[in-house]
Amino acid sequence: MPFALTPERDRELTDILTRYPTKMAACIPLLHLCQEQNGFIDDDVVTFVSHRLDLPPAHVKGVVTFYTLFNQHKVGKHQVWVCRTLPCALRGANDMLHYCEKKLGIKAGETTADGKITLRTAECLASCGSAPMMQVDKDYHENLTPAAVDEILEKLRS
Amino acid sequence: MLKQTNYLTKVYGLPEGWKLAAYERECDGYQTAKKVLTTMSQADVVNEAKKANIRGRGGAGFPMGVKWSFMKPHPTKPAYLVINADEGEPGTHKDRTIMELNPHSVIEGCMIGCYAIGAHVAYVYVRDELHLSKARLWDAIKEAKAKGYLGKNPFGKDYALDVVVHTGAGAYICGEETSLLNSLEGKRGEPRLKPPFPAQSGAFACPTTVNNLETIAAVPSAFKLGCEEFSKLSSIHHLNDGGVRLFGVNGHVKKPGVWECAVGLTLRELIYDLGGGILGDKPLHSIIPGGSSTPVLKADDVVHAPDEKSPLHAWHGKSVLDVPLGVDTFRNMGTMLGTCCATVMAEGTDPVACFHNLMQFYRLESCGQCTPCREGSGWLFRIAEKLMEGTCSMEELNTLHEVANGIMGNTICAFGEGTAMPALGYLKKFRKEFEAYVKGQRGTGVLNQMETSWGGRA
Ligand SMILES: Cc1cc2nc3c(=O)[nH]c(=O)nc-3n(C[C@H](O)[C@H](O)[C@H](O)COP(=O)(O)O)c2cc1C
Ligand code: SF4
Ligand code: FES
Numbered sequence: 001m002p003f004a005l006t007p008e009r010d011r012e013l014t015d016i017l018t019r020y021p022t023k024m025a026a027c028i029p030l031l032h033l034c035q036e037q038n039g040f041i042d043d044d045v046v047t048f049v050s051h052r053l054d055l056p057p058a059h060v061k062g063v064v065t066f067y068t069l070f071n072q073h074k075v076g077k078h079q080v081w082v083c084r085t086l087p088c089a090l091r092g093a094n095d096m097l098h099y100c101e102k103k104l105g106i107k108a109g110e111t112t113a114d115g116k117i118t119l120r121t122a123e124c125l126a127s128c129g130s131a132p133m134m135q136v137d138k139d140y141h142e143n144l145t146p147a148a149v150d151e152i153l154e155k156l157r158s
Numbered sequence: 159m160l161k162q163t164n165y166l167t168k169v170y171g172l173p174e175g176w177k178l179a180a181y182e183r184e185c186d187g188y189q190t191a192k193k194v195l196t197t198m199s200q201a202d203v204v205n206e207a208k209k210a211n212i213r214g215r216g217g218a219g220f221p222m223g224v225k226w227s228f229m230k231p232h233p234t235k236p237a238y239l240v241i242n243a244d245e246g247e248p249g250t251h252k253d254r255t256i257m258e259l260n261p262h263s264v265i266e267g268c269m270i271g272c273y274a275i276g277a278h279v280a281y282v283y284v285r286d287e288l289h290l291s292k293a294r295l296w297d298a299i300k301e302a303k304a305k306g307y308l309g310k311n312p313f314g315k316d317y318a319l320d321v322v323v324h325t326g327a328g329a330y331i332c333g334e335e336t337s338l339l340n341s342l343e344g345k346r347g348e349p350r351l352k353p354p355f356p357a358q359s360g361a362f363a364c365p366t367t368v369n370n371l372e373t374i375a376a377v378p379s380a381f382k383l384g385c386e387e388f389s390k391l392s393s394i395h396h397l398n399d400g401g402v403r404l405f406g407v408n409g410h411v412k413k414p415g416v417w418e419c420a421v422g423l424t425l426r427e428l429i430y431d432l433g434g435g436i437l438g439d440k441p442l443h444s445i446i447p448g449g450s451s452t453p454v455l456k457a458d459d460v461v462h463a464p465d466e467k468s469p470l471h472a473w474h475g476k477s478v479l480d481v482p483l484g485v486d487t488f489r490n491m492g493t494m495l496g497t498c499c500a501t502v503m504a505e506g507t508d509p510v511a512c513f514h515n516l517m518q519f520y521r522l523e524s525c526g527q528c529t530p531c532r533e534g535s536g537w538l539f540r541i542a543e544k545l546m547e548g549t550c551s552m553e554e555l556n557t558l559h560e561v562a563n564g565i566m567g568n569t570i571c572a573f574g575e576g577t578a579m580p581a582l583g584y585l586k587k588f589r590k591e592f593e594a595y596v597k598g599q600r601g602t603g604v605l606n607q608m609e610t611s612w613g614g615r616a
Binding site: 019020021022024025026027028029031032053055059062063066067068069070081084085086087089090091092093094095096099122123124125126127128129130131132135138139140146 | 236245246247248249250251253254285286287288289290322324325326327328329330341342343344345346347348362406407408409410414415416446450499501503507512515516519522523525605606612
């Protein structure tokens with residue numbers, strides 16, 4: 001079935017379009033809206049966005065593939081991003097990542113068998129002063145200890 | 159010189175300190191914008207701004223007022239103010255605090271900035287991951303609109319003003335200003351060739367000023383105090399580096415964080431007085447002064463500036479830890495001030511492992527347009543991998559220099575230098591450690607030997 005936004009998100013798009021002098025500028029915000037609804041960006045979504053914004057599909061596809069946060073495949077229900085860059089690594093990010101991998105039984109880049117959690121590494125998330133840290137969906141979790149990580153992962157699994 | 163201030167940070171930590179009520183109560187919120195819009199001409203604002211000596215807080219340190227003066231009215235096209243809140247430079251964690259804890263300073267700064275450059279809209283480009291920051295900015299915009307500060311007639315003046323929050327979708331390169339503009343326009347975030355510079359042709363091919371978020375947030379404080387007075391708060395005001403700014407410290411310090419201080423603070427004060435000293439009271443090993451693109455300093459580096467004309471001459475022969483953190487002082491030490499958030503490494507940290515970690519970052523984040531950057535960052539990382547595995551030859555170690563030098567000056571944007579300079583910095587300062595790896599005496603490979611909760615591994 002072709003992709004379409006929910007009426008509520010469609011109204012949001014109308015609002016977004018008023019903010020810019022061109023339709024093209026709504027491309028990234030609209031892709032975020034679509035991903036929020038669909039979980040990832042497939043060809044149907046690309047077709048939808050290209051129609052709504054009068055853009056060639058190749059333009060939309062180019063944008064989707066350029067940015068890390070657009071998923072091109074189905075991912076877990078929750079996204080866990082562990083920051084691996086130097087300031088976090090200086091405070092144990094590598095150990096924390098291995099700890100998560102062991103607890104979840106997957107490697108970074110993979111999704112748990114029940115489809116609940118995708119574990120990934122992130123580059124610096126502007127939280128170096130409260131390292132180590134991870135982002136879970138839209139939330140930051142900072143100054144993490146093993147106990148705090150246990151709690152976060154338990155909650156996501158339940 | 160350690161002089162803590164609280165122009166921006168006064169509302170940090172207050173209950174609902176990010177709301178309009180707190181901003182109006184504690185910071186005389188929007189009174190400065192009112193004064194500027196109702197009593198000053200646009201040219202006056204630009205001239206006054208120059209006196210603040212606010213050096214761009216995004217990394218390059220360009221004087222804000224001078225940048226504003228590049229904006230010339232266009233006969234048919236509108237002008238835009240674009241605020242860079244992409245904050246992705248590893249080691250940088252300051253802009254986020256402003257957006258989360260004092261978003262109204264950004265809106266008021268945008269109002270003054272827009273007026274100065276003849277723009278009616280400011281786009282604040284926030285990296286997508288910072289969801290709380292975006293929400294706080296949108297809420298602040300809503301509050302400012304409800305009060306009529308933003309809108310058709312702010313303070314009764316016929317000068318419409320609006321602020322819009324825009325996001326990318328995860329790409330460090332979008333912090334580079336022309337890449338950011340492409341991203342704002344709905345394209346891939348690939349940097350543009352310059353010229354044309356944004357002031358000639360920026361967002362939507364219109365005259366545009368791109369300012370870092372902290373730069374614009376400093377504007378209300380500067381105008382409130384009087385820009386010259388503001389500049390003089392700095393102990394290196396005479397080096398045209400004025401005012402107060404945010405200083406951050408992270409890595410192996412006891413109390414990582416962000417503080418507002420007068421410009422002129424030293425690394426020693428930042429690390430020991432504000433940062434509480436090194437974890438486990440270990441000796442200091444090295445410092446990356448302002449984001450991963452700024453070349454590393456060794457704890458025992460000494461300033462060499464015999465030339466009396468050098469802005470650094472006053473510190474000739476002193477420890478680099480005692481030099482004021484300034485744009486020109488640090489540039490003359492063979493590094494950069496960058497974003498003014500320092501990353502600290504304690505004794506026992508393996509510099510080759512640091513190098514490896516950073517090269518992985520650059521290889522991942524190159525946008526791929528320029529061959530020297532795309533291929534060069536790949537080479538740097540592959541050799542770093544071989545070093546860590548213990549399979550790197552002396553010849554390959556020397557190739558690192560060639561590759562890094564081949565990137566310098568041969569790329570569309572400064573990401574290239576931002577990769578090559580720290581690489582060359584590590585190679586120069588820690589040649590012995592790199593050679594040891596080649597000779598089969600691998601280092602510890604350890605980055606977190608500290609007693610963090612993740613267990614020391616040294
Ligand atoms: C690779 C790269 C990444 C950058 N990232 C940022 C960033 O995240 N935030 C920022 O304000 N400036 C960043 N800059 C600097 C901007 O290009 C630009 O100089 C700055 O936004 C100008 O604002 P300012 O003059 O107020 O500092 C980056 C530059 C490069 C080359
Ligand atoms: S230097 Fe690197 S990041 Fe910059 S435009 Fe060229 S390839 Fe892209
Ligand atoms: S390095 Fe992890 S948040 Fe900056």
